[in-house]
Amino acid sequence: MQISFQLNSSAPLRIKELVRRLEVPVEVTLQGTYKGRNLYYFHRPEHSTTSFVISDDQKGRVEVAMDGLSSYDDYKFFPYLIDTLGLCLNGTSPKLVSREDGKSYTVYERLSSQWIEDCIGEEIASLKVVLSVIPRCYLELPKEGIRYVSLEQLKQYGVNLHSSTSRIYGYIQYLLRKGLLSEATKEEFMADSLEYAMDVEIDVPQHVSIGRVKSWQVDGTETWESFSQEDVDMLLELGKEYREGMHVDGVVLNDIGTLYQEGVGVSPDGYEAEFWFKEAMRQGDLTYASANLGDLYRKGCGSFPVSLPQAFEAYRHSSDPYAFYRIGQGYEEGWTGTPNLRLAMFWYQKAAQAGHHLALKRLERK
Incomplete structure (x- = not known):
């Protein structure tokens, strides 16, 4: 599915001028003419997982489109792209008229998180x-x-x-x-x-949750990961195949650890969770699995004991800003010995540079 927006233009499109005004790195990968339209394909390095395309019919109509499977960053970028394109073409920010109330809204108001x-x-x-x-x-x-x-x-x-x-x-x-x-x-x-293209009737499979796991985005937004019975069955089968020697990606082994840590579709078992998080780290997940292992040691799980020194060491293997915050907490509270506020502030600042909400709040109190 393409998501597109059309603007009426009072001036010719100059792609170099648009790129300059965007003020963020943009890589134009393809440009040409097709059926009388000038086409420009581009993406944002390190942010985009798909492309944007701008189509100019050279008669006053310009369309900008993105893939429905674009990255979340590109979804957030899209209204800014439309707004900047409108300023380049017409000197004003475009407005969107709501079908519900007939009022005009900015692209930022209409193309919101919802x-x-x-x-x-x-x-x-x-x-x-x-x-x-x-x-x-x-x-x-x-x-x-x-x-x-x-x-x-x-x-x-x-x-x-x-x-x-x-x-x-x-x-x-x-x-x-x-x-x-x-x-x-x-x-x-x-x-x-x-x-x-054949005419067939389809019953779209629906998700039926048997358990949810709460997490937080860097900005503090609360999110939930929901698992179906089919998810659990497939993950446990992948775990079985991994034990038999088949390669399984570290992020998948981390999911198996999460099932045992949170008791989703299985009985809570801290020892099983520890095993899977460690295997996930061995298979390359040094972001989520190591942070989850740190949480497991920090909070415990059933008969699985709390160990702050082990939590500290697990967090140190993670590249997640959340783990940076916990390392700072470990230094401040002396999880492995004497508290060290200087090192604590270093790690809080490292987490804050990535925008982590807990670190930003902690630095406000210093």
Whole structure:
């Protein structure tokens, strides 16, 4: 699905002027003319997982579009892109008229966090429909090639059509960031397009939660990760296969640890959680698994004992700003010996530089 916005232009589009006014790094990867339209494909390095495209018909109509599977950062960037494009073309910020009340709103007011949530929800629902019919769901605006999402790829991460929207979207973004999505041939793309064009009735698989895990974003926003029974069954099967020697990605082993830490679909077991978090770290997850292991040692789990020195050491292996905050707390409270406020402030500031809400609050009190 493409998400697009059209502007009427009183001046010709100058892509270099737009890039200059955006004041953020943008890489234009392709530009040309097709059926009388000037097309510009671009993305933001280190932020974009898909492309943006601007289409100029050279008759006063300019359209800007993004992929429905764009990164969350690009969703937040989209209204800024539209606003800047409007300023370049017409010298004013564009307005959007609401169908509900007929009032005009800025793009920032209309394309809010709720809009992002709704768009991602619609995109994942559409993806479920496509994957119920054909083996591949194609990106509208990939950064290169003909990229697709498949159930076989998602299965490797314990994700299926019964998974929650956030879980499916999150792992697709993970695959995009890591460059792990497969590329199809033109023949496969055409064959899938013909098959999907057939008239069939589809019951879209629904997510039924058997347990949720609370977490927080860097800015302090509370979020929940919901698991279905199908998720749990697939993750436990992947765990079994891992014990038998099959490679499983560290982020998946971290999910298995979370099931045992929180008691989702299994009995809470701190020792099992510890095993899986450590295996996740061995398989390369030095962000979430090490932070989760630190939390396990810091809080305990059933008969699994609290150990602040072990928590401190686990956090030290993480690249998560949350872990930086906990390292600062460990130094301030003396988890491994004598408190050291100087080192505590260093780690609080490191977490605060990444915008972590707990560190920012702590530094306000110093």
